[in-house]
Amino acid sequence: EEIATILGVPVVPYTMDEAVMKLTQDTLKNKRNFVVTANAEIIMMAQDDKEYKTLLSETADLILPDGAGTVWAGNYLGYTIPERVAGYDLYLRLLEEAAKKKFPVYFFGGKPGIAEEAAEEGKRRWPGLNVAGCRNGYFSSEEETEIIEGINRSGAAMLFAALGAPKQEKWLAKYREELKPCLLMGIGGSFDVLAG
Ligand code: UDP
Numbered sequence: 001e002e003i004a005t006i007l008g009v010p011v012v013p014y015t016m017d018e019a020v021m022k023l024t025q026d027t028l029k030n031k032r033n034f035v036v037t038a039n040a041e042i043i044m045m046a047q048d049d050k051e052y053k054t055l056l057s058e059t060a061d062l063i064l065p066d067g068a069g070t071v072w073a074g075n076y077l078g079y080t081i082p083e084r085v086a087g088y089d090l091y092l093r094l095l096e097e098a099a100k101k102k103f104p105v106y107f108f109g110g111k112p113g114i115a116e117e118a119a120e121e122g123k124r125r126w127p128g129l130n131v132a133g134c135r136n137g138y139f140s141s142e143e144e145t146e147i148i149e150g151i152n153r154s155g156a157a158m159l160f161a162a163l164g165a166p167k168q169e170k171w172l173a174k175y176r177e178e179l180k181p182c183l184l185m186g187i188g189g190s191f192d193v194l195a196g
Contacts, residue, residue, distance in 0.1 A: 004065070004079035009043050011063050011074060011186060019064055019090060024097045027157055027182050032059045034172055035185040037087035040069030042165050052166045057157050059173045062145040066091065089162060092186045092194075099126035106157050108147070109137030109162030110191040117195035132156040137163045148178050158183040162191045 004011045014022065026033050036042070036056060046053040055064060064085040065071050074081035097103050105122075106116035116136035123129045132154035135147055151159060159181035161168040168186030176184065 002079060004074040004081055006073050007043050007047060008036055008045055008053055009063060011038055011065050013079060014064060015082050016085050018092045019085050020097060023094060023183060027103055030182055033183050034176060036060045036063045036169055037066035037069035037085060037090060038063050038070055043070060045138050045166055055169055055173045061086060087187050088190045088193055091190050095122050095129060096126055098158055099129040102130060104130045104132035104156040105158045106151050106154050106189060107134045107155035107160055112136040114191045119189035121194050124154050148175055152180040156181045160185055160187050162187050164188055
């Protein structure tokens, strides 16, 4: 795949199906993926935040084209970006695969109780979904070690972090080496949406 570099952010122009297939196969092989679905807001944030831009261009393993703005910009620059791969939609597709393939998932973020509500809804939609653990997204720096240990002890293969951008990406990048889940992905307000 030709990488579409949009304002310094390297976007891989996978379709939703391609992204789901790649991430499922990699998880089966225990291959690491720190995934970012980059909408226009994220790409613009990276223009004013050097740390965020470096994280996206050097630390993230896979950046996908989220939103009409990113798809438009990529195509305008001469790349071929077939469709948008929205964070929320990808998250749901990955939960579906997790239920099928028995990948334990961990829901980290949102206000107290929201990750649990999203987990309940996920288990209702995809019977067999194994939610290894949940943790709200409000914490002090002193609690981070305990959060990481909780995630690792849970045996989760996929970690979904809903702390909002750029906080979720910065947190995942910072603790990338310590975190055991194979797939790390920031999903913004997705628990709120799934929880309803
Ligand atoms: N959030 C969190 N911890 C924080 C700040 C935010 O868990 O310190 C959660 C918040 O409860 C919400 C999500 O992060 O569920 C942010 O959602 P938003 O839609 O603002 O993020 P975006 O999708 O725009 O990145």
